[in-house]
Structures are given as structure tokens and as C-alpha cells.
Amino acid sequence: xxxxxxxxxxxxxxxxxxxxxxxxxxxxxxxxxxxxxxxxxxxxxxxxxxxxxxxxxxxxxxxxxxxxxxxxxxxxxxxxxxxxxxxxxxxxxxxxxxxxxxxxxxxxxxxxxxxxxxxxxxxxxxxxxxxxxxxxxxxxxxxxxxxxxxxxxxxxxxxxxxxxxxxxxxxxxxxxxxxxxxxxxxxxxxxxxxxxxxxxxxxxxxxxxxxxxxxxxxxxxxxxxxxxxxxxxxxxxxxxxxxxxxxxxxxxxxxxxxxxxxxxxxxxxxxxxxxxxxxxxxxxxxxxxxxxxxxxxxxxxxxxxxxxxxxxxxxxxxxxxxxxxxxxxxxxxxxxxxxxxxxxxxxxxxxxxxxxxxxxxxxxxxxxxxxxxxxxxxxxxxxxxxxxxxxxxxxxxxxxxxxxxxxxxxxxxxxxxxxxxxxxxxxxxxxxxxxxxxxxxxxxxxxxxxxxxxxxxxxxxxxxxxxxxxxxxxxxxxxxxxxxxxxxxxxxxxxxxxxxxxxxxxxxxxxxxxxxxxxxxxxxxxxxxxxxxxxxxxxxxxxxxxxxxxxxxxxxxxxxxxxxxxxxxxxxxxx
Numbered sequence: 020x021x022x023x024x025x026x027x028x029x030x031x032x033x034x035x036x037x038x039x040x041x042x043x044x045x046x047x048x049x050x051x052x053x054x055x056x057x058x059x060x061x062x063x064x065x066x067x068x069x070x071x072x073x074x075x076x077x078x079x080x081x082x083x084x085x086x087x088x089x090x091x092x093x094x095x096x097x098x099x100x101x102x103x104x105x106x107x108x109x110x111x112x113x114x115x116x117x118x119x120x121x122x123x124x125x126x127x128x129x130x131x132x133x134x135x136x137x138x139x140x141x142x143x144x145x146x147x148x149x150x151x152x153x154x155x156x157x158x159x160x161x162x163x164x165x166x167x168x169x170x171x172x173x174x175x176x177x178x179x180x181x182x183x184x185x186x187x188x189x190x191x192x193x194x195x196x197x198x199x200x201x202x203x204x205x206x207x208x209x210x211x212x213x214x215x216x217x218x219x220x221x222x223x224x225x226x227x228x229x230x231x232x233x234x235x236x237x238x239x240x241x242x243x244x245x246x247x248x249x250x251x252x253x254x255x256x257x258x259x260x261x262x263x264x265x266x267x268x269x270x271x272x273x274x275x276x277x278x279x280x281x282x283x284x285x286x287x288x289x290x291x292x293x294x295x296x297x298x299x300x301x302x303x304x305x306x307x308x309x310x311x312x313x314x315x316x317x318x319x320x321x322x323x324x325x326x327x328x329x330x331x332x333x334x335x336x337x338x339x340x341x342x343x344x345x346x347x348x349x350x351x352x353x354x355x356x357x358x359x360x361x362x363x364x365x366x367x368x369x370x371x372x373x374x375x376x377x378x379x380x381x382x383x384x385x386x387x388x389x390x391x392x393x394x395x396x397x398x399x400x401x402x403x404x405x406x407x408x409x410x411x412x413x414x415x416x417x418x419x420x421x422x423x424x425x426x427x428x429x430x431x432x433x434x435x436x437x438x439x440x441x442x443x444x445x446x447x448x449x450x451x452x453x454x455x456x457x458x459x460x461x462x463x464x465x466x467x468x469x470x471x472x473x474x475x476x477x478x479x480x481x482x483x484x485x486x487x488x489x490x491x492x493x494x495x496x497x498x499x500x501x502x503x504x505x506x507x508x509x510x511x512x513x514x515x516x517x518x519x520x521x522x523x524x525x526x527x528x529x530x531x532x533x534x535x536x537x538x539x540x541x542x543x544x545x546x547x548x549x550x551x552x553x554x555x556x557x558x559x560x561x562x563x564x565x566x567x568x569x570x571x572x573x574x575x576x577x578x579x580x581x582x583x584x585x586x587x588x589x590x591x592x593x594x
Contacts, residue, residue, distance in 0.1 A: 031237060052260060077222055130306045411525070414428050453576045
């Protein structure tokens with residue numbers, strides 16, 4: 020390997036406008052949009068499209084500054100250089116640059132692990148091996164040349180865009196049911212504050228253009244190419260986002276999107292498409308793209324800082340044949356490999372369901388236990404099939420579960436994981452700050468013990484039009500979701516002016532529940548949930564069992580911090 024002298028380099032100006040634009044688009048898209056749509060919808064409701072427009076306009080103001088600066092100072096480590104030109108503070112400029120590199124290294128290590136997780140769902144490869152292997156391969160591409168790196172990023176970006184295009188395509192019928200004017204209206208349920216809160220969150224879907232400037236030294240005619248590339252990348256991402264948002268909020272109700280950890284998967288399914296392998300592949304591609312753009316960004320900042328004389332000159336060495344900052348690239352990739360390897364060993368964490376099969380076949384408990392910090396037990400969302408209660412601590416003889424496959428309780432789940440080989444100190448008990456109407460109230464229960472389970476309903480729906488209409492009048496479509504936040508349980512159900520709900524306590528299950536009257540005047544089991552009393556009992560259970568602690572979902576569903584405060588007090592946590 021031959022290298023040029025530190026003060027006589029030069030990086031290869033090979034990137035044209037298309038490659039820089041696609042590189043920037045890959046930076047902007049990332050994997051955030053696959054999650055952010057739901058989170059923004061939680062704040063902005065039916066005004067989610069408007070929130071994204073406001074976010075884009077805000078991002079555009081910053082982007083305009085970068086467009087001008089990129090044309091004026093087309094060098095690597097651009098942000099640091101901009102700061103130095105403005106304030107003349109060498110240490111500040113260097114610190115900012117190194118901080119950006121550190122963030123990129125951490126991000127890439129996490130993305131490499133994410134890639135390994137997706138890959139493992141298709142091919143059983145150890146996480147550390149897959150993560151390190153990805154970093155080595157992409158690092159080699161980055162050393163080989165900026166053209167090869169940018170082309171790889173562009174190809175991955177194209178595939179990532181394809182995922183969003185397919186979401187739009189399968190949900191295209193939504194465009195026939197909307198009015199453009201309606202997209203710009205403020206949802207009265209959330210108000211202007213909700214729209215701006217959503218816009219604040221949506222802004223993070225547009226960041227990434229600021230990393231584009233770090234390849235300015237390798238762009239053809241950078242004074243023209245860089246401003247145009249930033250503009251085109253921002254416009255392209257905006258069009259994609261708006262189309263995805265319109266489809267998403269039309270196909271799936273905003274409230275349901277907000278409650279989903281994978282909102283675009285939900286949209287995909289509701290649009291009549293299957294996902295499975297496809298979505299895993301898209302996740303892998305998004306992770307790969309994120310890694311390579313971080314390698315490019317980090318190495319160019321290190322090179323640029325050295326080229327300015329702010330860190331050791333060895334880091335500005337350029338490979339004689341490849342014309343890439345080889346030393347800086349190798350250092351950045353090595354740091355990412357260390358981060359991914361350490362994380363794979365020391366930060367093994369998991370969130371697992373309450374199903375009895377989880378510790379038996381879904382999770383290899385014995386294999387992961389030696390390196391596992393903790394498991395978050397999802398000991399809620401159990402109101403399904405013939406199970407009445409959402410988060411019961413123990414079984415109830417008053418409301419017995421009909422099918423054995425539906426018979427869950429928090430204690431049952433904990434004991435299953437203990438029997439599988441997990442230590443009490445490796446488990447956090449899950450507590451839901453919400454309630455659920457039993458799903459069998461709106462759909463038949465299923466006997467999952469039978470091979471043809473779907474053809475074996477064990478109960479029939481017992482809610483009639485009267486009860487369904489009651490919940491609908493309160494804003495809950497039970498055909499779509501049965502989730503009710505604790506603050507709404509208090510505000511709408513317990514304090515119902517018409518007193519249509521009656522509160523009860525099950526001293527066996529150790530949770531409260533509500534009933535409504537049937538058409539014949541008989542009480543029907545309507546909803547179970549957590550309250551301060553049940554949370555305190557679960558805290559005592561945690562201490563008695565020697566569990567690590569508790570996790571909860573979700574803070575925003577609490578009523579004036581009643582449940583969180585009770586949990587902290589009962590566990591002896593200062594707050």
C-alpha cells in the first residue's frame with residue numbers, strides 16, 4: 020500500500036450530482052420513517068400530514084444555510100470548518116467534529132446489530148459475527164474508493180425507497196378518499212399544540228442533509244453540485260414522506276398508528292399485502308445504508324480535521340491508488356467493530372411476550388441467560404380469546420379462562436421463565452398503564468391448542484350493538500382496537516356522567532375491572548386495567564420474588580402520574 024504525504028493529498032473528485040443526491044437521500048431516510056409516522060400521528064392525529072409539512076419547512080431553513088456554506092467552503096469536516104470560520108475557536112470546532120464522529124460510530128454499531136437481528140430472522144448467524152462481518156465488508160468498500168462507497172449507498176437507498184414506494188402502491192386506494200384541503204386542517208381533537216408537537220418530532224425525519232457536506236471535497240464542481248444535491252434530497256424525501264403519511268393515516272386510524280411499534284408494517288398488512296421476509300430485507304437494507312453513510316461521514320470528518328491541522332497529521336493520509344482517507348477510514352471502522360462486538364456481549368436485552376411458549380421455543384433462554392442483562396416481560400395485553408383480564412397477577416375463579424391456551428397471569432409468566440433457567444434478577448415485570456376490553460367481546464376466541472386453530476372458536480362475542488355503540492360514543496371503535504388509556508378510564512369511564520360503568524375489584528386476580536349492563540340488565544365484563552392499588556400489589560410481588568424491577572407502557576397513558584408515582588413509592592425509588 021502506498022500513501023501520499025500528509026500535506027499533499029488529494030481526495031478523488033468523482034461524485035456527480037446524482038450520486039451525491041442519492042447519498043444525501045440515504046442519510047435523510049434512514050429507518051426513522053418506518054417508526055416516526057406512528058409517533059407523529061400520536062400527537063397530530065388527522066393533521067399528521069400538516070405536521071410533516073411544517074417540519075419540512077423548518078428543515079428547509081437550515082438546509083438553505085448548508086446549501087450556501089457548502090458552496091462557499093467545499094471541504095471535508097465541513098461543519099467544523101464552518102464553525103471555525105465563524106468564531107475562530109479551534110478547540111470548539113475540533114470538539115464538535117469529534118462529537119459527530121462519536122455519534123456516527125455509536126449509530127453504526129447499533130445499526131450493525133440491527134442488521135444482524137434482521138439477518139438472524141432469515142439465517143441463524145450469531146449477532147456478533149453478522150455485525151462485525153457487515154462492518155468489515157462495508158469498511159473494505161469505503162477504503163476501495165468514494166465512487167464505490169457512494170454507488171453502494173445509492174443502490175441501498177434505491178432499495179430502501181422501493182420499500183416506501185411499495186407501501187404507497189399497496190395503499191394507493193387511499194388517494195381516492197381524501198380532499199387536499201382536509202390535509203391542511205387542524206384536527207380539533209389535538210389542536211394547534213398537538214400539530215406543533217408532531218412537527219417537532221417529524222423534524223427528525225428530515226435531518227441527514229447536514230452530513231452531505233462532508234463529501235464536498237470529493238464532489239465534481241462542488242460549488243454547484245452540493246447546493247443542488249441538498250435541495251433535491253430534501254425535496255425527494257418530502258414527496259416520499261407526504262405520500263406515505265397520507266396513505267398511512269387513511270388506511271389506519273391515527274390513534275391505532277400511534278399505538279403500533281411498526282406502523283408501516285400495519286399499513287402494509289391493512290392494504291392487503293403480506294410482509295414477512297420482505298420487511299426483514301428492507302430492515303437489513305436500511306441498516307446497511309445507515310452504516311455505510313456513517314463510515315463515509317466519520318472518516319471524512321477525521322480526515323478534514325487532520326487536514327486543517329487540528330488533530331494528528333497521520334489521519335489525513337490518502338491512499339496512493341484508491342485516493343481515499345485510508346487511515347481515517349480504518350480508525351472509524353475499527354471503532355465501530357469494537358462498539359458492535361462489545362454491545363453484542365454486554366448489552367443483551369429483550370422484550371418478550373406473555374405466551375407460555377416464549378421461554379420454551381420462542382426464546383432460547385439457556386443460551387442467552389449467561390450474557391443477558393434483563394428481559395422486559397410483557398405481562399399485559401393478555402385479554403384475548405377466553406382470557407378476561409388484561410394484566411392479572413393471578414388467575415381468577417370468578418372469571419375463569421375457558422381455553423388452557425389462553426390462561427395467562429403475570430405470576431404464570433414469571434414462573435415459566437424461572438423454570439426455563441432465568442434468574443429473578445434478570446426479569447422486569449411489565450405493567451400496562453392502560454386497560455383493554457376483552458377481545459372476545461368483539462371477536463370469537465380461538466383454541467390455539469388445535470392444529471386448525473382458526474376453525475375452532477371457543478367462545479362467541481357477547482357484546483351487542485348497545486355496548487359497542489356505547490364505546491363508539493366515547494371514541495373507541497372496538498372492531499379496530501380495544502386499548503383504553505388509564506387517563507381516559509378515569510376521565511371518561513369512571514367519571515361517566517351517566518354512570519354507565521360500574522367499578523369492581525377481583526381479589527384473586529388483584530386487578531380492577533368495569534362492567535356494563537346488557538340489554539337484559541345483566542352486568543357484562545367490559546374492561547380490566549391497572550390502578551394504584553393493583554400497581555402497589557405488583558410492586559410487592561416484584562420485591563417478594565426478587566425481580567430486577569418493573570417496566571411500563573406507556574407513560575403518556577398515565578393519569579396525572581398516579582401509576583408511575585405509586586410504582587416508584589412502592590419500590591422505594593426517589594422521585
